[in-house]
Amino acid sequence: MTVVPWEGLPERVTIYEVGPRDGLQNEKAIVPVADKAEFIARLVAAGxxxxxxxxxxxxKWVPQLADAEDLLAVLPRAEGVRLPVLVPNERGLDRALASGISEIAVFGSATETFARRNLNRTVAESLEMFAPVVARARENGLWVRAYVSMCFGDPWEGDVPVERVVAVATRLMDLGCDELSLGDTIGVGTPGHVTALIGALIEAGVGVDRLAVHFHDTYGQALSNTLAALRAGVTTVDASAGGLGGCPYAESATGNLATEDLVWMLDGLGVETGVDLPALVETSRWMAGRLGRPSPSRVVQALSRGGPRT
Structure with a gap:
């Protein structure tokens, strides 16, 4: 690979790996705890x-992750490695605290329909539910991320106005969250829309250093949208090893941006990630074997066929 930097991009990008949670949550066949633990260990070893x-x-809602406490009990905690967990409410926070977790995430929605389907609450009611979760988490010294789903489109409501996303996002950040991840849950966003939303959030007072992006590749736009976000100043990008994942409550949400595809692009741009791409590819090939199907990641497929290496 020839490295050709592009002016206007950050020197380093933090990859927020979601494969073990968002990637596996929609798998029908239960993945054993030992395999989940090895998957996470391999991802950490890859950088x-x-x-x-x-x-x-x-x-009842996500059977694949019913073994959460068993998994957390066997995961090694290493300095400099964060292992956040998603919590839906105060009961989830109680479980996180009991497991010694130091980073959590809450999952909100920019649209009423998805809030109802995912949380069985209105947007306003979900924010009320998150308020004590975030407050207690901060009191206990936890780092808190907020996800906002359906930021670019909703399968039931259609287009989602930028101002609606900004209203929900700023209310979540006002609760005391440290980071905000903007989710293109059904993958309909395009670069201009991404740039406009990030600009509107910055104008509303949310620092770009507190923003992350979470793209799905339903229409093949995940990498172009990521590049737009990076040029707008975002330096944290969500991705899933091997392109695993979707959303159990939005059938049109196909796989996440593959971590390997993201790393390949960033390597070529000279942007540091700290990730060993060959080790990551081998990890995704290993997990694909456990799941019994090929990885959808283009980079995993290409390197598995003996394509050019970085």
């Missing part, structure tokens, strides 16, 4: 320093 480990939701 990823933030790996979202699991979700502390009721097992």
């Amino acid at each position: 990823l320093r933030t790996v979202e480990a699991t979700s502390l939701v009721h097992p």
Whole structure:
């Protein structure tokens, strides 16, 4: 690979790896705890320093992650490595605290329909539910991330106005969250829309250093949208090893941006990530074997066929 830097990009990007949680949550066949733990260990060994480990939701809603406490009990905690977990409410926070977790995430929605389907609450009611979660988490010294889903479009409501996303996002940040991840849950965003939303949030007082982006590749736009976000000043990007994932409550949400595809692009641009791409590819090939199907990541496929290496 020839490295050709592009002016206007950050020198370094933090990859927020979501494969073990968002990537696996929609798998119908239960992945054993030992395999989940090895998956996370391999991701950390490949250089990823933030790996979202699991979700502390009721097992009825996400059976794949019913083993959350068992997984957290066997994960090694290393200095400089963050293993956040998703918590839906105060009960989830209680479980996180009992497991010794130091980073959590809450998951909100920019649209009413998805809030109802995902949380069985209105947007306003979900924010009320998150308020004590965030407050207690901060009191206990936890780092808190907020996700906002359906930022660019909703399968039931259609287009989502930028001002609506800004209204929900700023209310979440006002609760005391440290970071805000903007989710293109069904993958309909395009670079101009991404740039406009980030600009509107900055204008509303949310620092770009507190923003992250979370793109799905439904329409093949995840990398172009990521590049637009980076040029707008964002330096944290969510991605899923091997392109695993979707959303169990939005059937049109296909796989996440593949971490390997992201790293390949950033390597070529001379942007540091700290990730060992060959080791990451091998990790995704290993997990694909456990799941019994090929990885959808273009880079994993190309390097598995013996394509040019970095």
